[in-house]
Amino acid sequence: MGTTRCAAFERTPSGRTLFVNSCGKRRDGMRLLLTGAGGFLGSRLLFFYRKKYEIWAPSRGELDLTDPKAVRSGVCSFKPDVVVHCAAISDVGTCEKNPELSLAVNVQGTRNLAAACAPDGALCARPKFLFCSSDQVYFDGPAEGKYGMNFFAHQENEILHPIPVYGQHKLLAEQACRSLCPDSVILRLSWMYGELTEKERGKGRQNLGEILRQMAREDLEWPFSDGDYRGVTDVWEVVRHLETALSLPPGIYNFGSPNSVSLYETARRALKPFGKEKLACPAEGNRPRNLCMDPAKALEHGIRFPDTALGLSGFLRAGI
Numbered sequence: 001m002g003t004t005r006c007a008a009f010e011r012t013p014s015g016r017t018l019f020v021n022s023c024g025k026r027r028d029g030m031r032l033l034l035t036g037a038g039g040f041l042g043s044r045l046l047f048f049y050r051k052k053y054e055i056w057a058p059s060r061g062e063l064d065l066t067d068p069k070a071v072r073s074g075v076c077s078f079k080p081d082v083v084v085h086c087a088a089i090s091d092v093g094t095c096e097k098n099p100e101l102s103l104a105v106n107v108q109g110t111r112n113l114a115a116a117c118a119p120d121g122a123l124c125a126r127p128k129f130l131f132c133s134s135d136q137v138y139f140d141g142p143a144e145g146k147y148g149m150n151f152f153a154h155q156e157n158e159i160l161h162p163i164p165v166y167g168q169h170k171l172l173a174e175q176a177c178r179s180l181c182p183d184s185v186i187l188r189l190s191w192m193y194g195e196l197t198e199k200e201r202g203k204g205r206q207n208l209g210e211i212l213r214q215m216a217r218e219d220l221e222w223p224f225s226d227g228d229y230r231g232v233t234d235v236w237e238v239v240r241h242l243e244t245a246l247s248l249p250p251g252i253y254n255f256g257s258p259n260s261v262s263l264y265e266t267a268r269r270a271l272k273p274f275g276k277e278k279l280a281c282p283a284e285g286n287r288p289r290n291l292c293m294d295p296a297k298a299l300e301h302g303i304r305f306p307d308t309a310l311g312l313s314g315f316l317r318a319g320i
Helices: 039-051 068-079 092-097 100-116 167-178 198-203 207-218 235-245 264-276 308-319
Strands: 032-036 054-056 082-084 128-134 185-189 189-193 222-224 232-234 251-255 281-284
Touching: 032 039, 032 068, 039 082, 039 232, 039 235, 054 100, 054 185, 068 100, 082 100, 082 308, 092 100, 100 128, 128 167, 185 235, 189 207, 189 235, 207 232, 207 308, 222 264, 232 235, 232 308, 264 281, 264 308
Parallel strands: 032 054, 032 082, 082 128, 128 185, 185 251, 189 232, 222 281
Antiparallel strands: none
């Protein structure tokens, strides 16, 4: 694939496909195919594991996930032990405006990878398939009048009817994984935060951790929904726990920090150790929503994420 072997850090001429080979210095010889390495999570997975595993992280131009023949050929050529599928059209608004694109990438792209990893898929390889799904599969409409203020944490075995296109397509992708590749591990991820690179900031990206840091540094007031209940997770906690996830039994797992309070209360709790909690203001006109996830199943396998507010306080402490 156009690389020079036995280099600690290698690039193809395109500058995006990365192979990592420490010439016998790796702790093991696992080969990992990583999609979505240009994204918030995928880029950090690549950085964290690049010296441990032999990684192929193709760009969109190098591996068209919507082309089943190209996907099968790529899997067959690289012969990965594990495929970690992070690539997605993850902007909810984009999915609503262009559902055909979302269907092609988020559903068909996942289906193609799952088929290539299936027992009768790419005959030259049978890698383990790990799919990054989303807490958006739990969004079945405004919670007002349905749950009252008793927001429960969602469990993996619930019957789901997501309303957003993104949530619908992530659920369809999960179903494709389970049908085509029953050995799949499916991780339902929450909203994530972490320090952004200059390039990410230049693209206008933002996350809750960065917002809270800005508030604390500049004494800046910020509105938060007092009806939006969801966990928010440090991206590096997800990266760190992913290695354990590779050995999970097949199935679906909630994979992120627990939470039992609204984003407004979460922000107040995160800022309180610094005496800044009054900077968080309740936003007006927000209808209730519950995306909180029950972490019990992952906990059974030793995967523990910190409480959302505690994790955010730690992030603030490290960067104010």
